[in-house]
Amino acid sequence: MAQQRVIVVGGGLAGLAASVRIAEAGTPVDLFSLVPVKRSHSVCAQGGINACNEVARQQGYSEYEHFDETIYGGDFLADQHPVLEMANWAPRIIDLLDRMGVPFNRTNEGNRDLRLFGGSLFKRTHFAGATTGQQLIYALDEQVRRYEAEGKVSKYEFWEFLWPIIEDGKAVGIVAQDLRTMQIRSFRADAVVMATGGNGLVYGKSTQSVICTGAAAARCYQAGVWYGNPEMIQVHPTAIPGADKLRLMSESARGEGGRVWVPRKKGDTRNPKDIPEAERYYFLEERYPAYGNIVPRDIATREIFSVCVNDGLGVDGQNQVYLDLTHLAPDYLTKKLGGILEIYEKFVGADPRFSPMKIFPAVHYSMGGLWTTFTKGSYNPNDALTKHKSGSRAPINFDIGLGMQLGAPNNSMTNIPGIYAFGEVNFAYHGANRLGANALLSCIFDGLFCGVSVVNYIKNEAPSKKPADSVAQSVFDAAVASEQAKVKRLMDAVDPAGNRNVEVNPYAIGKELGDEMTAACTVVRGEARLKQCLGKLTELKDRYSRLKLADAATWTNQSMSYTRAMGDMLLIAEAIAKGALERRESRGAHYREDHTERDDANFMKTTRAVYDPASRTTTVDFVPIDASLIKPTARTYGKKEASAEPAKKPALAGV
Amino acid sequence: MISTFTNTDANSPLAAELAQRMANRKMAKEGRTIIFRIKRCDGPGKPSRWEDFKVPVPKNANVISCLQYIAANPVTAQGQQSTPVVWDSGCLEEVCGACTMVINGKVRQSCSCLIDDYAPGEGDVMTLEPMSKFPVIRDLWVDRERVFHNLKRVKAWVPIDGTYYLGGGPKESPQKQETRYKLSECMSCGCCLEACPQFNLEENKNEWDSAFIGAHAISQARLFNEHETGKQLKDDRLDVLMGPGGVNDCGNAQNCVKVCPKHIPLTESIAAIGRAVTVRAFTRFFKD
Structure with missing residues (x-):
């Protein structure tokens, strides 16, 4: 029998961690990425990575409390066992990254330094300057390069994943395209790991990279993989509006004393520094006297929307508010926030130490994604416990296998055998809201912990009896032909004159898609607006079917690739809108x-979106979750008074 | 690229350029239209040509947003139908290195290139060209595989024992961490190579292992030689860097450090590796 192989699609943290783990087990890996893997979107993560650590442990913190925080932060929507395993593994992951040479910030004694982050009372966030994600992906990129030099990993960079090949109900390979030569070909594999990240581009502009279209996930979705909680999209309260993208302004700007305000008078065009204190509306401080500017992300986001959209008080009549640090000493700001303030200065051209930043919420992270399953671990209490009291003794220790069974072949596997989903592209771990500094953790955890599951699957399950190598070539040829036909349809639509008509210009359709999704499916959602959105999506799908391209090139045709991805984005957009419509809570x-x-009675359940190829539409139902470890409680973050109230009668987002 | 945060020397040439850009920003006219003069090429072996595009400039526009405009409206300034310009991009936050190109004659990331800084007036012209030290794939997109290949040459990794749990890494002083962090910010963008007179276009992959390796790889060798475990491969790295295309090929032009968007002390790294190579040559001489 020929040697079995695994395909990993996506070269961010999850894909690289998976590649390292699988190659280490002696199985060759073919790694596909739209970009050189070192340039993947993981580089954008700033804050850090959470894990229980010895200092916090001696103050009463535990892996169990990290687990509890993550479930609570996710508003009790995540299946609980996988989250427990992830929290238990977090310290081991930090140690491994440390061994790989990640330059984590250090204390004077040379230990790893820690910072405080949202959702915890303990310092449990490890960081490397203001570019933790960049430093982590570089460490994994280096390990993969080592395996590449040894011939255990083969990279296919600038290759686009087009379709999973499924035969006898299980994955046997993929179809991919070289974005330079435009060659389309098939690749055999006994398992396919999707590690393709989020779908920010569905919203046009977001904090995500231009490659985060969600198209790869959408193609698996069309091939029969279920999609979980598509409507759960995190909107970060503070981003820098830009003409091309929205760049994140870290929460630490508010943590260090930043104040959010707008002029009280509508249409006040004065220089912000000339507006006296009494004529400034510090709306977070006024509406939430206890927490002020450091209310949780979702509340801050909704209030900023409300002030701009409902009250029309946005700065310069636009959707933006001031995030003001100018009352603090410039030296202090340089020392504490230099790295992130430099980003603002670089891209906006104003120095935040001397003039208030203009910021607005932006789509940031996809909690939802491809549906995955798991095998429960050995911790199964008779009754779910009540919420963990912070700092109290944990009910269990952090042994391996309490949450998920190590090496079980179905861990992070989708409903189609042999197709796995690791990292942001799956729906596990973060429920309805992700805590800061948990994203990097979940990506690496999937790669390392569930990478073993992939190896066990190909060695012991169906592929061991009928490997991909034994599948008839005609199956692969047919899959390639199908993708070639899709490309032909697009290339037949090349019509430079027709392309000038915005009605059928793919970039114009893409912009309208982003605008519509931002207006209807972000911070505040409502029945009527969501139905209107679904109508708009139908219109865009129709226009998409008639579109005209401007580039007939058969070499490096970027606009064809973009246009093809947009067709997939339209389907994910529909799943997001339908999930948001059906989740009536x-x-x-x-x-x-x-x-x-x-x-909780009706909706403490996973939204399961299933694609119907016949009607080319999404159907949605709700399936029970594993909530057997912690009982749900109200998610108030201890603020029962003013701050517990939702935003006052917020309007439709972005209208 | 240059910022008030990282550039504190008021007399440096960088400060003068920054001052010019700030002055441009102040006088930038809203609602203006500028010209992008773009060097285009349909593929390897095809001739290059220049095309002009008129682009209306909204607030906060950068080179990326203007290229996006051209992609949606691929018509030249002369009214000729053209095609969307092809370019490479990723994070758009100057942290992935993808969108590097030559703008107005200087290499840099296009995402952090604000139009107001360079073309403040109506009808101002900006030129975009692909990097010249790498083979063009199409238009502004070049193939930088050699940048990553050269990281393999110097074994730019820590040789760990595998991913099973074996405790933490070595302790490290904050000073050491700061040194390594700075070096570790290198995003393999290739600016230092574009600016280097010793690093030249080489399309023949067989020549890569003997052609000049470049400042980025020398600096990465230093990064890993500075790590407690990484230094296990120190001799391997130095042996490569004392060979053909190694550190001795550096002509000391010092262009690399001037164009590095992350302000990595590349010339310091070259000097440090130069010294280490000398020591290594001595020890090898006496051992052999």
Whole structure:
């Protein structure tokens, strides 16, 4: 029998961690990426990576509390066992990254330094300057390069994943295209790991990289993989509006004393420094006297929307508010926040130490994604426990296998055998809202912990009896032909004159898609607007079917590739909107103005979106979750008074 | 690229350029239209040509947003139908290195290139060219595989024992961490190579292992030689760097450090590796 192989699609943290783990087990890996893997979107993560550590442990913190925080932060939507395993593994992951040479910030004694982050009372966030994600991906990139030099990993960079090949109900390979030569070909593999990240580009502009279209996930979705909680999209309260993208302004700007305000007078065009204190509306401080500017992300985001959209008080009549640090000493700001303030200065051209920043919320992270399953570990209490009291003794230790069974072949596997989903592209771990500094953790955890599952699957399960190598060539040829036909349809639509008509210009359609999704499916959602959005998506799908391209090139045709991805993005957009419509409650990032309360009886369930190829539409149902470890409680973050109230009658987002 | 945060020397040439850009920003006219003069090429072996595009400049526009405009409206300034310009990009936050190109004659990332800084007036012209030290794939997109290949030459990794749990890494002083962090910010963008007179276009991959390796790889060798475990491969790295295309090929032009968007002390790294190579040559001489 020929040697079995595994395909990993995506070269961010999850894909690289998976590649390292699988190659280490002696299985050759073919790694596909739209970009050289070192340039993947993981580089954008700034804050850090969470893990229990010895200092916090001696103050009463535990892996169990990290688990509890993550479930609570996600508003009780995540399946609980996988989250427990992830939290238990976090310290081991930090140690491994440390061994790989990640330059984590250090204390004077040479230990790893820690910082405080949202959702915890303990310092549990490890960081490397202001570019933790960049430093982590570089460490994994280096390890993969080592395996590449040894011939255990083969990279296919600038290759686009087009379709998973499924035969007898299981994955046997993929179809991919070289974006330079435009060659389309098939690749055999006994398992396919999707590690393709989020779908920010569905919203046009977001904090995500230009490659984060969600198209790869959408193609698996069309091939039969279920999609979990598509409507759960995190909107970060503070981003820098830009003409090309929205760049993140870290929460630490508020943590260090930044104040959010708008002029009280509508249309006040004075220089902000000339507006006296009494004529400034510090709306977070006024509406939430206890927490002020450091209310949780979702509340800050909704209030900023409300002030701009409802009250029309946005700075310069636009959707933006001031994030003001100018009352603090410039030296202090340089020392504490230099790295992130430099980004603002670089891209906006104003120095935040001397003039207030203009910021607005931006789509940031996809909690939802490809549906995955798991095998429960050995911790199964008779009754779920009540919420963990912070700093109290943990009910269990952190042995391997309490949450998920190590090496079980189905860990992070989708409903189609042999197709796995690791990292942001899956729906596990973060429920309805992700805590800061948990994203890097979940990506690496999937790669390392579930990478073993992939190896066990190909060695012991179906592929061991009928390997991909034994599947008839005609299966692969047919899959390639199908993708070639899709390209032909697009290339037949090349019509430079027709391309000038915005009605059928792919970039114009893409912009309208982004604008519509931002207006209807972000911070505040409502029945009528979501239905209107679904109507708009139908219109865009129709226009997409008639579109005209401007480039007939058969070499490096970027606009064809972009246009093809947009067709997939339209389907993911529909899943997001339908999920948001059917989830008639408010939970985490999903806020319904017409259903403002959380409804555990009906909706403490996973939204399962299934694609129907016949009608080319999404159907949605709700499936029970594993909530057997912690009982749900109200998610108030201890603020029962003013701050517990939702935003006052917020309007439709972005209208 | 240059910022008030990282550039504190008021007399440096960088400060003068920064001052010019700030002055441009102040006088930038809203609602203006500028010209992008773009060097285009349909593929390897094809001739290059220049095309002009008129682009209306909104607030906060950068080179990327203007290229996006051209992609949606691929018509030249002369009204000729053209095609979307092809370029490479990723994070758009100057942290992935993808969108590097030559703008107005200087290499830099295009995402952090604000139009107001360079073309403040109506009808001002900006030129975009692909990097010249790498083979063009199409238009502004070049193939930088050699940048990554050269990281393999110097074994730019820590040789760990595998991913099973074996405790933490070595302790490290904050000073050491700061040194390594700075070096570790290198995003393999290739600016230092574009600016280097010793690093030249080489399309024949067989020549890569003997052609000049470049400042970025020398600096990465230093990064890993500075790490407690990474230094296990120190001799291997130095042996490569004392060979053909190694550190002795550096002509000391010092262009690399001037164009590095991350302000990595590349010339310091070259000097440090130069010294280490000398020591290594001595020890090898007496051992052999």
